[in-house]
Amino acid sequence: MSEVETRRKAVLATVIGNGMEWFDFTIYSFMAVTIGKLFFPSGNDVTSYLLALATFGVGFFMRPVGGIILGSYGDRFGRKSALSLTVILMALGTFLIAIAPTYEQIGIFAPFIIVIARLLQGFSAGGEMGTATAFLTEHAPENKKAYYSSWIQVSVGIAILLGSLVGMCLTLFLTQSQLESWGWRIPFIIGTLIGPIGVYIRTKVEEPETFTKTKPLKSPIREVFINYKKEVTIGFMLVVLWTVFTYAILFYVPSYSSRILGLSKTDGFICGMVGGFALICFTPIVGYYADKVGRRPFLLSSAILTLLLTYPLFNFINLYPSLTSVIVFQLVMGALISGYIGAILAVFNELLPTEVLSSGVSIAYNFAVTIFGGFATFIITWLVATTGDNIAPAYYIMAAALISSVGAYLYRESKTDNNTVKSKPYA
Numbered sequence: 001m002s003e004v005e006t007r008r009k010a011v012l013a014t015v016i017g018n019g020m021e022w023f024d025f026t027i028y029s030f031m032a033v034t035i036g037k038l039f040f041p042s043g044n045d046v047t048s049y050l051l052a053l054a055t056f057g058v059g060f061f062m063r064p065v066g067g068i069i070l071g072s073y074g075d076r077f078g079r080k081s082a083l084s085l086t087v088i089l090m091a092l093g094t095f096l097i098a099i100a101p102t103y104e105q106i107g108i109f110a111p112f113i114i115v116i117a118r119l120l121q122g123f124s125a126g127g128e129m130g131t132a133t134a135f136l137t138e139h140a141p142e143n144k145k146a147y148y149s150s151w152i153q154v155s156v157g158i159a160i161l162l163g164s165l166v167g168m169c170l171t172l173f174l175t176q177s178q179l180e181s182w183g184w185r186i187p188f189i190i191g192t193l194i195g196p197i198g199v200y201i202r203t204k205v206e207e208p209e210t211f212t213k214t215k216p217l218k219s220p221i222r223e224v225f226i227n228y229k230k231e232v233t234i235g236f237m238l239v240v241l242w243t244v245f246t247y248a249i250l251f252y253v254p255s256y257s258s259r260i261l262g263l264s265k266t267d268g269f270i271c272g273m274v275g276g277f278a279l280i281c282f283t284p285i286v287g288y289y290a291d292k293v294g295r296r297p298f299l300l301s302s303a304i305l306t307l308l309l310t311y312p313l314f315n316f317i318n319l320y321p322s323l324t325s326v327i328v329f330q331l332v333m334g335a336l337i338s339g340y341i342g343a344i345l346a347v348f349n350e351l352l353p354t355e356v357l358s359s360g361v362s363i364a365y366n367f368a369v370t371i372f373g374g375f376a377t378f379i380i381t382w383l384v385a386t387t388g389d390n391i392a393p394a395y396y397i398m399a400a401a402l403i404s405s406v407g408a409y410l411y412r413e414s415k416t417d418n419n420t421v422k423s424k425p426y427a
Contacts, residue, residue: 006206010139011148013205014132015155017087017198021128022159024094024121024191029251029377030167030272033259034184038102039111051111058115059122060374063366068221070127071362075220075355079135079211082358084202086128091195093120098188130362137349138208138357143291149345150287153338157279160250163187164272171265210354220359224352228360231351235364237407241303242344243365243373244400245337248393250275252377253330260390261321271326278334279341286342295343295350299408302339307401309336314394340404350413372400 036052074082140148
């Protein structure tokens with residue numbers, strides 16, 4: 001197999017596998033209202049929804065654990081094995097949700113099963129991003145690290161697009177009674193069935209040559225905490241806006257448009273599809289140019305523009321609540337998101353050397369996701385409910401943009417003699 005074919009196969013395996021993982025992980029968010037009614041009955045729709053979102057957030061407590069264990073496993077024993085394991089665990093968690101009896105059927109044990117499933121999914125997702133980033137950036141040519149790694153973000157867009165499409169189809173073709181009786185299980189069954197496909201594809205790719213030529217460390221996690229504290233801290237700060245973007249915009253706005261703005265559920269799913277579509281279109285373009293002009297200009301400008309534009313954009317959709325206005329909102333925010341995440345994963349390849357790359361990314365990414373992303377939808381929903389301020393989500397996103405602006409300012413990248421970005425360990 002030629003080097004070009006090997007790289008294409010690596011991209012395909014990463015995109016399909018990561019997309020499947022994110023589809024499994026995110027359909028819970030799209031089904032949260034229904035799951036709240038069936039598994040967390042409280043007599044109050046908002047309370048049930050908040051409990052469902054809190055359970056969604058519970059999975060994030062396992063993210064750092066999964067990141068440390070699976071990230072270290074990937075650095076010691078190989079990217080392929082770790083990536084295959086993450087898909088298996090994600091499919092298992094999704095399967096538990098698909099077959100879980102409701103509260104009406106088995107009482108308090110029903111939400112307990114959902115929590116166990118979410119913990120499994122969180123553990124799996126904790127190891128996915130760091131290992132996938134290491135795997136793909138190590139396969140990429142030296143001058144195309146950002147472009148190759150941007151396809152990981154494209155897979156997230158595909159997952160959101162497909163998840164929204166499935167949700168919209170269920171809403172259009174099933175009655176509310178059918179949806180609550182059995183229809184809500186369909187996306188989880190789909191997620192379970194496609195899991196083995198991801199495992200098969202990932203076992204057929206080759207390990208990156210960069211990794212195979214590197215002597216594994218006995219304890220890459222220890223090495224990260226001793227010698228790469230500064231790099232991981234900068235990475236953590238950069239991830240804050242990325243994770244808030246994901247959960248406060250891509251996952252929350254579809255629900256926000258129906259619950260707060262009064263649009264139909266179908267309109268909400270259309271908004272989710274637009275957000276996913278924006279990522280698919282814009283992110284590779286950003287990755288391509290980030291390799292030429294640098295990652296830092298994209299990170300810094302996107303974070304600052306987010307800080308300046310988020311409040312006016314939320315104010316706009318509240319003043320003019322319609323499907324058209326929310327689509328405009330999603331396209332503008334989608335461009336900002338892509339401008340940020342299209343460049344970010346290549347940064348880690350520059351900050352950290354191969355022997356600790358999977359572990360370092362996993363630590364920075366998962367701690368930021370757990371603290372700022374996992375409960376973002378819960379916190380925002382609670383803020384809106386308690387303050388009555390429909391623009392409350394803007395304040396949370398702006399705070400994240402401020403933190404990540406500082407991280408982007410502190411980050412420095414290396415360049416070659418012809419002024420193109422060169423990926424190498426941070427010095």
